[in-house]
Amino acid sequence: MNYPENKVMKAFEIYTVLARDGVAPKEAVHEYIADDSVRSLLDSFSYKVDAAIIRTSEALYLVPKSKLSPFHVSNEWIKKNYLRSGATNADIYLLYFAAIVLFGSFYDRYNSQEPTIQFLRLDDWVKNMNERISYLSSHDEEELIKAEKEMSYNWRAIIDKWEDMDDIKETAKRQTGNTISRMSFIDTAKRFLISQGLIQDIGNGEVALTEKAKTIIQRYFMEEGHNKGIFEFMYSFEEREE
Incomplete structure (x- = not known):
């Protein structure tokens, strides 16, 4: 599926924060809920690293799903x-x-x-x-x-x-x-x-x-x-x- 460049950049911006900190602020939650393209891209990014996006009302979290994920705590x-x-x-x-x-x-x-x-x-x-x-x-x-x-x-x-x-x-x-x-x-x-x-x-x-x-x-x-x-x-x- 082809995505507009601005959607890819926005999703990558949020993913960069998640990969660095494990959590993205409330603004990212709004983007994730409101924009299907951004949500689809973030889910795809996390899937590639064997992780999952967890959403609460206040933040997004990147959580490893197995030991194969680079974000797994050894x-x-x-x-x-x-x-x-x-x-x-x-x-x-x-x-x-x-x-x-x-x-x-x-x-x-x-x-x-x-x-x-x-x-x-x-x-x-x-x-x-x-x-x-x-x-x-x-x-x-x-x-x-x-x-x-x-x-x-x-x-x-x-x-x-x-x-x-x-x-x-x-x-x-x-x-x-x-x-x-x-x-x-x-x-x-x-x-x-x-x-x-x-x-x-x-x-x-x-x-x-x-x-x-x-x-x-x-x-x-x-x-x-x-x-x-x-x-x-x-x-x-x-x-x-x-």
């Missing part, structure tokens, strides 16, 4: 910037797991399309992590191994990593990444998700989802085809018991 980058020296892939798995549990806390086990709470306390985040790990541990070894192969997700490493962490001082009001504890790990997860624009610290030990996070969750995380059944596996075992 495990090594996360280890270097957020995890302690000597971190392994098990720490990465646990970090992603913490994010999934956080999202699930807002969305009532992924049965709702809108958040059911407005904010989450960090100590409740730790509590929810404990509950999820406990339910995962209730699976027998063979079932966990089978699930790992199907989902490419190391459930046993997640369980071991979390259970190895100290939980004696979990009630302390302030803990940082310098302490090997579950609360300090949640503090690390919080800082990482804030850096990715997915949550915001609202004070008093509480966090809230951003509009970017809500849009991504509704568009991708709720779909089993995108999440490989990970969420269903995390919660269905509990439902069977009930």
Whole structure:
């Protein structure tokens, strides 16, 4: 399809900002909604780099769809910037797991399309992590191994990593990444998700989802085809018991 030169330049201008910053301002949202040509071009540009354009009322976001995207955040980058020296892939798995549990806390086990709470306390985040790990541990070894192969997700490493962490001082009001504890790990997860624009610290030990996070969750995380059944596996075992 042929596009007028001014449309191509406008779309490329917005894409340049997205590629550089990962986000484009409200003016870009207006262009994306109002102009079919600009929207089509931006979607084509993002498709070529295995990414997606996520639109909220306030901004456009460029989000990688797979590891093949040049905008994908690598495990090594996360280890270097957020995890302690000597971190392994098990720490990465646990970090992603913490994010999934956080999202699930807002969305009532992924049965709702809108958040059911407005904010989450960090100590409740730790509590929810404990509950999820406990339910995962209730699976027998063979079932966990089978699930790992199907989902490419190391459930046993997640369980071991979390259970190895100290939980004696979990009630302390302030803990940082310098302490090997579950609360300090949640503090690390919080800082990482804030850096990715997915949550915001609202004070008093509480966090809230951003509009970017809500849009991504509704568009991708709720779909089993995108999440490989990970969420269903995390919660269905509990439902069977009930």
